[in-house]
Amino acid sequence: MHENFAEILEPDSEEAEMLSQIDLGRLPNHVAIIMDGNGRWAKLRGKPRLYGHKEGAESVRSILDTFARLEIKAVTLYAFSTENWKRPEDEVKGLMEMLKYYINKEIDEVNENKIRFKAIGDIKGLAEDVQREIHDAEELTKDNTGTKLSVALNYGGRAEIVEACKKAFEEISRNGGSIEDFSEKHIEQNLYTHGLPEVDFMIRTSGEMRISNFLLWQVAYSEIYVTETLFPDFRRKEIFKAILEFQKRDRRFGGVKQN
Ligand code: IPE
Ligand code: IPE
Ligand code: MG
Secondary structure: OOHHHOOOOOOOOHHHHHHHHOOHHHOOOEEEEEOOOHHHHHHHOOOOHHHHHHHHHHHHHHHHHHHHHHOOOEEEEEEEEHHHHHOOHHHHHHHHHHHHHHHHHHHHHHHHOOOEEEEEOOHHHOOHHHHHHHHHHHHHHOOOOOOEEEEEEEEOHHHHHHHHHHHHHHHHHHOOOOHHHOOHHHHHHOOOOOOOOOOOEEEEOOOOOOOOOOOOOHHHHOEEEEOOOOHHHOOHHHHHHHHHHHHHOOOOOOOOOOO
């Protein structure tokens, strides 16, 4: 068995069997996850929505632990969209409190796992205490060389592209260039994901077949995987299942398959 999993998986377990089927040389480089279905998960159990969000936080732990062990280069998690402010005040408040609590509680373990943490999105639009927690976590982990974790908070894909264009135009005009010099490269360089590998795998839990304004530019050639599993149930076994599915895909990038 992969040595990083030896301490946590029973040799004959179903998960160990799944792991043995994964080709470790062909893992996705950058996985983006739309973490959806916490509310439905709670509702099914007659509990308040925040209870679902708390269980969802455990799935985040499982994802980070599994990805760090697999040595996946980058993961970007959609945690709060610019549209999520529309939710009832109590839920928004609860989510922000949770965010602070979990960053604080988990960051030492994240750091020990050599994960580099970054928040992406309009972070200045978050409360100051949340911003401080984010800042401290980013500082603590900034030199880590393991999995690069980005958490999308107050994030919108269209807004990200608009911001990237603004920065690009500023740069071009500063250098005396004109609109004709503007290219895809200028957008790429000003996205939050600059410097990370291409998003090659996008996962959405809980069955919805939409992107909900997540990484609109980056998803151009991502493999998309939608599972009916609700996010609080998306743990190691489901992660392995998703990766196995990724490895069955035939990525053509507009070309034709060789052989
Ligand atoms: C996703 O779960 C978590 C966030 C958007 C913060 P939801 O809260 O959207 O759960 P459903 O979609 O209502 O089940
Ligand atoms: C997408 O889930 C946003 C996050 C996971 C943070 P939503 O539940 O907000 O998306 P819609 O409303 O189903 O499009
Ligand atoms: Mg939802």
